[in-house]
Amino acid sequence: MGWAPLPEAVSAAMRSVLPVVAERTVAAVVSDVPSYADAFSGRTGQNIERAVQQSLAAFLQLVSKGDDPDTSPSIQPALDGAFALGQGEARQNRSTDVLLAAFRSGARTAWREWSAVAVAHEVPGDQLAVFAEKVFAYIDRLSAASVAGHAHELAKSGLARQRHRETLARQLLRGAPLEDLLACAERAEWRAPATLTAVAVPRGSERRVAGVLAAASLEVPEDALPPLTRPVTVLLCTDGSALRRQLDIPGVVIGPERPWARVAQSVARVLRAVDLCADDADPFDTEKNLKVLVLQADPDALADLRAAVLAPLDSQRPAVRDKLVETLRAWLLHQGRRDDVAAALFVHPQTVRYRLGQLRELYGETLTDPDVVEQLVIALAGDTARARRPIADLRT
Template sequence: MSEEVAVSETRTLSPTVARAIRRELPQVAEATVATIVAEVPAYAGAYTDGMSRTIESAVQLALGGFLELATTRGAAAADTPIQPALDASYRLGRGEARGGRSMDALLAAFRVGARVAFRGLADRAVAAGLSAAQLARFAELVFAYIDALTAASVAGHSDELQTAGRAQARLLEKLGQQLLAGAAPDELALLATRAGWTPPTTLTAVLLPAARVRGALAMLDPRTLQPGDDDVSVLLVPDAEGSGRVALLRALEGKEAVVGPPRPWTDAAASHRRAARVLELDPTAPGAAPVDTQQRLADLVLHADEDALADLRAAALAPLDDLSDGAREKLTETLRAWLLHHGRREAVAAELFVHPQTVRYRMGQLRELFGERLEDPRTVLELTLALA
């Protein structure tokens, strides 16, 4: 890191004035620290927790760097005495970010420090013979120097946040991947701690196109995990059960999403499997309204074993095999409606748009074909599954 503070080709301070100021540096540093602690609330406890020594060291280094700068010809570059002060300010900014603090307190400390230090140094410099013109230049240099230190701290704070943010993002992504992989609860808890992620009670898997992820994340709990970013992306949404599920489905309107069931957070893989299975059964289902897998449970059960379902359908409907295609279709739709409406003839007729007598006639045909089996609960169950 390198910063420059321009100075004139002649010294701002003569050696005599500089020596006089140097003798005052410890007292000026002490007064500066005391004022910062008194006026900046974030540092109010500095004397009790030992922070004052750190602040005082930083102030002394800054003042020493300034004094060297003010007595040096030309511009201060990376190999001049100002660089240690800039480096210290940069580290100070990074330290504030690591401590979870914003730059507000540090910027306030810089403003207070500049005011107090300038007053103390200027008083001694004038007493040592500094002219009015030199004092104006001295003030200009002080505040340009403070600006450079401030910029260095801001850069350090920003760099630390970016570094920490990237590291946390990688840990959160790894946590999501391990959740989908079904890792052991102890391993998941350790990863969550390292990532600074507070585990929720449940997680709900959401599948949606990668292009819809950013818009969806803006509407969801900030703790939502994004394990990866493929053509079909996965989001793991915390605590989206009960009324929270209603809010989740509303937030996903227009996102072409498939929403799994809520599961204990360490079992998020089960929610993902459910959502993936529904999407596999009907890839065209996601649209403007999100697909709620809780409304597709019957489909999931029926298609858990496709071969078994095909065999069941063939066996249950075998009495219709010898009919023509047209007759088989009419009787099949009549049987389905009869099962769904529990034999209520008027309801069956309304659904099929036929006369009740037609329903009576067709059911007579079905009873001839199936015999007493239509009264057998087991047969009724198998027919219901076959025609679902």
């Protein structure tokens, strides 16, 4: 529905002052919003003045024909320009708060200049009130379009940046050449740190680690990982020492700190350790569990080795066999010091002597073979099934 336009003489007078209105509008924005002081200087400022003048001229053309700026399709070019302005502001890293402040300042200035013209031409108060409503509605639509452009640009650039970061994570896992990694990091707007540390976090607990992660941390895409026995998210973090101090979340696995371009080594170790830490277990620091990782690198091979080197004990009853195994393990770890072995097992030294006699009968001279001793040490190194009985309970 149309509305009564201003008299042609008034519209003509307003058009005649457009250059001055545009100049004063830009000056007001610079004064009210200091963030634009440098942006509006020189040739850029002149271009902005022309854009403001064109936008205000488009409004005057609409209202002089009786078109309603709220509904007229003729406003679309101005809206497109405002949308593009919002995109540009996002690329310049200016916030929507700054953008909207500029629109508010510009609207006040334009209305002040035009209302002076209308009053000079004795425009009736009711018609002037409607005109004011249309001015601010027009500016509101322009500002809304700019905010939409700003949001669109942020979403687009954020999505592109995220895709580049995912590509970077994939390349890091592949061990791509440094030149390729640096180029991808630049596209992702990611500054390479000195080191990275891989961390596996139980799926669903990612928010809990956000507080201790640096902004430069990367997330490894799920499809870049091999199948795992429990669902985890793998992150590449920039401050491994801080993680070890602050990360106290059940089920987390922390890898070794590595030069950033070689973080694939840290990821590989974390993935090997994922099975060793349940979702509700204490955090598993691979640097503090190297022995466990080495022994569990091939569980089947370890089981075969253990079966082979302990075969001489197969003829013994299970209870006797278990005691001989724990004695053999303690004897190896304490390098044959009988008193230390007895203390470790909470038994009398004579008990140790008796059991060692049994072991020598079963193994014969092979217990002096360095190769056999080495295999026994490896096979029994991870054995934690040692009896911890108080010495008062032993009467042998």
